[in-house]
Amino acid sequence: MNELTVSARVKRVMTDVLDLGVDTAQLDDGMLLYSTAIQLDSLRLLHLLTALEQEFDCQIDDEAVMSAELTDVGSVVALVSTQLGQARRHASAAEHG
């Protein structure tokens, strides 16, 4: 699973779950979450994150969410990518440990 794939999947989930009415390709990493196009708020953010957990079959860490600088689309992609990387490392450690 490469970064591009993660990014595209995150954006697809954002488009669907937030009912943005735009093409996924139009979601630029730099688009602000508060922008009129996305209009995300802290409550819908949590809803989005649970949808991303389902998409990637993972559980996002509470502390990572609380401390994340979630300002734009790219920051959500980065949060998910980091969580998936950590999950892979934990799985690998468990396999070899």
Added chain:
Amino acid sequence: MTTVNTASGLQVPTAWYNILADLPDYVPHEKRPPTDPGTEADGPARLVPQLPLTVYRQSVSRERHIPIPDEVLEQYERWRPTPLLRARAFEQYLDTPAHIYYKYEGASPSGSHKLNSALAQAYYYSRAGIQELATGTGAGQWGTALAMACRAFGLACTVFMVRCSYDQKPQRRAMMELLGARVVPSPSTLTRSGRKVLAGAPDSPGSLSIAGSVGIQYAWEDSARRYAAGSAENHVLLHQTVIGQEAVEQMRRLGEFPDTVIAAIGAGSNFAGLAFPFYRESLAEGRHTELVAVEPKACPKLTRGRYMWDHHDATGSMPMSKMYSLGHDFVPPAIHAGGLRYHGAAPIVSWMHHQKLMSAEAYGQREVFEAGLTFARTEHIIPAPESAHAIRCVIDKAALARKTGRPTVILFSLSGHGLMDLGAYQQYLDGTLPPDEEFDDLVVDPADPADAADPADRGDR
């Protein structure tokens, strides 16, 4: 023997019961108001979740049972299970054939049921890296519980206490400060929303919705700080279900099952805690149990409010919920049951009331204190004024059982002791409580701040 203690040998439940798994239809969840997309005008520039993601998952989950973390369970085991007792002397005094039982949450270290959710929330917030919790409290039961829970999990705690309760119950403030919390009367000049209220009403007695606004704005000022709510939210109701789960097992051991379950309602956590597991049990066993929420006439959200989208706090800083409400700017009279002075009912409880899966009763302050006094003189436990509302309703149900001769089993929640409310009882004894009639003329005309038929009723599932 006047009582039967059924707690011995009983295990603390290892999972919370989630009623959303058993309700026949979808209950609308929270939403932002249509006019507020969540800009930084009233909040922080970056998106800052107020809830740990785990707690949000709990609030929208459709799993019937949600495991209680070991760390929380260890805390619960310090005093749970709480006793379920039969009020035989009270029955004899009422000359009723009804069997009257009560679940005594006053046995908790904080003196009320509130600790059940406070501990869970403090645990999740501390695990999420948060260092301080802020909150609003009415009579001080939630504030005391949160102060205690923050202490247990190494968090700082700031409590905004509704001003009339702050003045009425100075020992509550001492109790919270003794546990390490900072206690600030609300409205307070500490935040913009508090200053705004005071500018319009310098002598405002405050309300839970104002304290909520002040608390959440205070929490916004520091990224390591969050606002913890203790009454209406789905996850709060969930955490309280240890009460009813224990009671179901305790009643089973006695070979009884309640025809009626009664609990006072502020927003709904006490009611939900006892009643929801009996709703489940009634479904599973094909029985009918009447669920009754009891509120003050001075704050009659279920009996006189409207089912509508409204805010949980006075300034609309929090999301909106579909709930029975008197309007988020409603300031109730300064009755002594401060924990019940909340303008709205929890979304799940509101939905159940709207679907007629439960009922509600309202009583005046004097008749409630009379009931509390009667209970204290027969059962020798002084109930919190909030709990005395349930007792007042029990008296009516017991009288009905006497009239019909029907062998009724009544279970009610004695959600807290009244040892911090002796000043109020003294006023009752001295005859200086205001007459109940003044609440009959209470002006209740909640404006609907949003379209009740909003498509968001379908919500985020």
